[in-house]
Amino acid sequence: MRKEPRQARSRATVETVIQAGARILGNEGWAGFTTNKVADLAGVSIGSLYQYFPDKLSLVDAIRRRHLEDCLAVMRKSKADGLSPVQFVANLVHAMVDAHSIYPGLHRVLLDEAPSSDDYRNPNSEFEIEYLNYYAEAVGAYRNRLPNGADHTAALIISDAIDGVIHNAARRGMLTDSTMQSELVRLVSLYLADAGDEATA
Amino acid sequence: MRKEPRQARSRATVETVIQAGARILGNEGWAGFTTNKVADLAGVSIGSLYQYFPDKLSLVDAIRRRHLEDCLAVMRKSKADGLSPVQFVANLVHAMVDAHSIYPGLHRVLLDEAPSSDDYRNPNSEFEIEYLNYYAEAVGAYRNRLPNGADHTAALIISDAIDGVIHNAARRGMLTDSTMQSELVRLVSLYLADAGDEATA
Amino acid sequence: MRKEPRQARSRATVETVIQAGARILGNEGWAGFTTNKVADLAGVSIGSLYQYFPDKLSLVDAIRRRHLEDCLAVMRKSKADGLSPVQFVANLVHAMVDAHSIYPGLHRVLLDEAPSSDDYRNPNSEFEIEYLNYYAEAVGAYRNRLPNGADHTAALIISDAIDGVIHNAARRGMLTDSTMQSELVRLVSLYLADAGDEATA
Amino acid sequence: MRKEPRQARSRATVETVIQAGARILGNEGWAGFTTNKVADLAGVSIGSLYQYFPDKLSLVDAIRRRHLEDCLAVMRKSKADGLSPVQFVANLVHAMVDAHSIYPGLHRVLLDEAPSSDDYRNPNSEFEIEYLNYYAEAVGAYRNRLPNGADHTAALIISDAIDGVIHNAARRGMLTDSTMQSELVRLVSLYLADAGDEATA
DNA sequence: GATGAATGAGTATTCATTCAT
DNA sequence: CATGAATGAATACTCATTCAT
Numbered sequence: 001m002r003k004e005p006r007q008a009r010s011r012a013t014v015e016t017v018i019q020a021g022a023r024i025l026g027n028e029g030w031a032g033f034t035t036n037k038v039a040d041l042a043g044v045s046i047g048s049l050y051q052y053f054p055d056k057l058s059l060v061d062a063i064r065r066r067h068l069e070d071c072l073a074v075m076r077k078s079k080a081d082g083l084s085p086v087q088f089v090a091n092l093v094h095a096m097v098d099a100h101s102i103y104p105g106l107h108r109v110l111l112d113e114a115p116s117s118d119d120y121r122n123p124n125s126e127f128e129i130e131y132l133n134y135y136a137e138a139v140g141a142y143r144n145r146l147p148n149g150a151d152h153t154a155a156l157i158i159s160d161a162i163d164g165v166i167h168n169a170a171r172r173g174m175l176t177d178s179t180m181q182s183e184l185v186r187l188v189s190l191y192l193a194d195a196g197d198e199a200t201a
Numbered sequence: 202m203r204k205e206p207r208q209a210r211s212r213a214t215v216e217t218v219i220q221a222g223a224r225i226l227g228n229e230g231w232a233g234f235t236t237n238k239v240a241d242l243a244g245v246s247i248g249s250l251y252q253y254f255p256d257k258l259s260l261v262d263a264i265r266r267r268h269l270e271d272c273l274a275v276m277r278k279s280k281a282d283g284l285s286p287v288q289f290v291a292n293l294v295h296a297m298v299d300a301h302s303i304y305p306g307l308h309r310v311l312l313d314e315a316p317s318s319d320d321y322r323n324p325n326s327e328f329e330i331e332y333l334n335y336y337a338e339a340v341g342a343y344r345n346r347l348p349n350g351a352d353h354t355a356a357l358i359i360s361d362a363i364d365g366v367i368h369n370a371a372r373r374g375m376l377t378d379s380t381m382q383s384e385l386v387r388l389v390s391l392y393l394a395d396a397g398d399e400a401t402a
Numbered sequence: 403m404r405k406e407p408r409q410a411r412s413r414a415t416v417e418t419v420i421q422a423g424a425r426i427l428g429n430e431g432w433a434g435f436t437t438n439k440v441a442d443l444a445g446v447s448i449g450s451l452y453q454y455f456p457d458k459l460s461l462v463d464a465i466r467r468r469h470l471e472d473c474l475a476v477m478r479k480s481k482a483d484g485l486s487p488v489q490f491v492a493n494l495v496h497a498m499v500d501a502h503s504i505y506p507g508l509h510r511v512l513l514d515e516a517p518s519s520d521d522y523r524n525p526n527s528e529f530e531i532e533y534l535n536y537y538a539e540a541v542g543a544y545r546n547r548l549p550n551g552a553d554h555t556a557a558l559i560i561s562d563a564i565d566g567v568i569h570n571a572a573r574r575g576m577l578t579d580s581t582m583q584s585e586l587v588r589l590v591s592l593y594l595a596d597a598g599d600e601a602t603a
Numbered sequence: 604m605r606k607e608p609r610q611a612r613s614r615a616t617v618e619t620v621i622q623a624g625a626r627i628l629g630n631e632g633w634a635g636f637t638t639n640k641v642a643d644l645a646g647v648s649i650g651s652l653y654q655y656f657p658d659k660l661s662l663v664d665a666i667r668r669r670h671l672e673d674c675l676a677v678m679r680k681s682k683a684d685g686l687s688p689v690q691f692v693a694n695l696v697h698a699m700v701d702a703h704s705i706y707p708g709l710h711r712v713l714l715d716e717a718p719s720s721d722d723y724r725n726p727n728s729e730f731e732i733e734y735l736n737y738y739a740e741a742v743g744a745y746r747n748r749l750p751n752g753a754d755h756t757a758a759l760i761i762s763d764a765i766d767g768v769i770h771n772a773a774r775r776g777m778l779t780d781s782t783m784q785s786e787l788v789r790l791v792s793l794y795l796a797d798a799g800d801e802a803t804a
Numbered sequence: 805g806a807t808g809a810a811t812g813a814g815t816a817t818t819c820a821t822t823c824a825t
Numbered sequence: 826c827a828t829g830a831a832t833g834a835a836t837a838c839t840c841a842t843t844c845a846t
Contacts, residue, residue: 190392235816514711
């Protein structure tokens with residue numbers, strides 16, 4: 001960011017711009033995301049937007065940072081000791097559904113469509129590490145041991161399967177379909193329950 | 202298409218343009234897909250491109266039609282009588298991996314990013330029907346009965362989970378990772394094997 | 403207009419663009435009227451032009467609105483009580499000549515050549531109504547009664563004859579030829595003076 | 604023209620192209636007149652069109668030559684000895700209405716809109732000379748003397764007034780309105796009848 | 805700091821014209 | 826001669842970004 005906002009007013013401007021940006025990005029995709037539209041919706045001048053974000057990429061990076069942080073927060077809350085595998089997966093799925101509910105499509109746009117100066121997709125990025133760690137720990141936990149290499153693959157599989165099902169459900173307008181959700185829970189639970197035996201093969 | 206190519210020369214032009222378009226769409230996404238870039242890469246003039254495609258959308262539609270047809274072809278080949286669930290799923294996964302291998306990312310761009318005048322995403326589109334039918338039949342087959350409503354949900358789950366895992370693997374450059382592939386097969390097989398008991402719940 | 407110009411600077415830009423547009427339209431016709439040429443002549447960037455006019459049509463509409471308003475203004479001024487028919491017609495002809503003098507050819511281009519989103523040519527358009535009313539009232543006045551249906555035809559004849567003579571004079575570079583002007587006055591005056599007797603036939 | 608057509612087939616091609624061109628020019632104006640559209644409508648290849656017309660201008664020139672020749676022919680037929688002024692003017696007006704009836708608008712497009720390599724608009728062009736001569740002779744005839752300078756102006760006035768009334772009638776779809784036609788005849792007859800006294804003033 | 809007017813490189817698309825078949 | 830595929834300069838319009846007020 002070009003300038004760290006010091007005053008309350010500035011912080012509010014930045015906040016409004018990020019919210020407006022998220023909305024446009026979610027509703028219209030990367031191709032419909034223009035800085036002037038964002039400034040308009042945020043109710044600030046285009047000059048003010050550029051006061052805080054030196055260019056378009058830095059704005060989308062801020063939106064993404066914010067969104068991924070929200071995702072992690074919601075995931076952290078879903079984790080609790082003493083949950084059965086099924087309960088854990090159910091929590092997780094509901095958390096992810098929630099994260100997609102505000103602007104269905106925003107998640108996908110941020111992860112797949114919008115370019116970035118950060119390499120948040122890099123396997124070593126802060127976000128990717130915490131994100132996959134979360135899954136790997138869960139896999140390890142349900143095998144009663146520390147996560148290992150095979151668990152890492154399992155974590156990817158689970159994370160990406162959930163991602164795929166939810167993203168396509170969003171596309172079809174089925175995000176809140178409870179059958180879909182319970183079947184997704186079953187898909188992941190079965191895999192997780194069985195994983196201890198063969199994942200190392 | 203604006204004009205049906207009659208001579209061999211023009212059929213070759215159309216073909217080259219579609220190939221070039223697929224490559225650029227796959228590598229640079231919808232935002233990087235410009236008609237001039239496509240014409241350049243195809244080695245034809247921009248005028249020639251517009252002789253056969255009345256606008257950008259019609260070109261992307263042609264690319265999509267071609268790609269989805271290729272996907273279906275590869276999927277049809279993976280189906281054979283007398284396969285065990287695991288064998289069937291393995292075939293399917295390998296088929297989808299193949300379909301993504303030429304231009305990883307093209308599939309996602311075509312399905313999620315690029316706009317369309319056709320509504321190929323519509324649940325009633327020719328492609329979507331055959332695509333999901335393929336999965337629903339398989340689900341039914343492995344429960345030794347005709348497909349029903351619950352099977353439709355199961356088909357979506359399987360299709361979308363495979364889609365998500367492969368798409369994210371492509372993003373991470375892990376498309377050919379054999380551990381990933383076998384774990385994906387396991388994820389789906391377990392669900393398919395268990396499906397008969399509870400899917401109707 | 404896309405954006406209402408607020409600052410004096412932007413109002414000046416809009417004004418300059420309209421002037422430049424009128425000049426090019428008058429000199430080069432609709433086919434030679436390109437937005438880039440207009441912006442160039444106006445000395446502004448093409449982007450500035452599009453900041454105020456959403457497309458080419460809206461620009462030509464603005465030019466036309468301006469020109470027709472000027473025409474009506476000049477015509478209103480030519481009307482005065484107690485004029486003899488010849489004086490009235492002379493005033494009228496001079497007014498129309500004036501309206502054509504700034505950019506000879508502009509009038510014709512605006513009325514015949516350039517497309518429009520408004521339907522200013524529609525017999526019920528604000529302009530056409532006031533324009534023909536002006537003539538019909540005059541015809542009625544010189545017959546010492548209210549205008550009626552036949553007067554409407556007479557108004558068209560007068561209006562269109564003046565239009566034709568002046569337009570072709572402009573084409574031939576004879577707009578300021580005084581013989582032409584006086585003969586035109588005679589043509590119309592004779593018709594007007596005689597009209598009371600037979601126009602209803 | 605690039606090549607003088609010798610064979611009957613060639614002459615037929617040229618003819619078809621001119622007809623198609625006149626139709627498009629009349630219906631769609633200069634801006635809608637494209638060589639490919641003309642070739643299509645004529646049912647010949649674009650290559651063949653360019654075999655006979657080296658460029659677009661030469662085609663429009665051919666169309667114009669043809670049209671003006673038709674106009675003159677129709678006018679010549681309207682002239683006969685021993686006609687009263689009113690009869691003569693009536694003949695003339697009907698002739699001009701006829702000339703506009705095939706493709707209303709073509710006349711105006713050819714004279715005002717479409718560019719030309721010939722300078723048919725030049726007061727010394729073959730067409731303009733014959734055209735105005737026709738009117739000047741008539742003016743002279745009805746004053747029982749040879750045409751002189753003043754008659755030349757009167758000829759312009761008459762020609763251009765008729766042109767203006769008919770062209771605007773065409774624009775309003777009133778070309779065949781008989782009241783309009785008879786009023787036009789009256790406008791011109793009155794002027795012609797009175798001309799002998801004051802035109803020299 | 806905030807504003808919004810101005811900029812201009814970039815993108816989709818058309819159409820007169822050429823030339824290999 | 827006829828065909829129609831190919832060409833590319835020209836044109837309408839967009840949008841990230843700057844800077845005078």
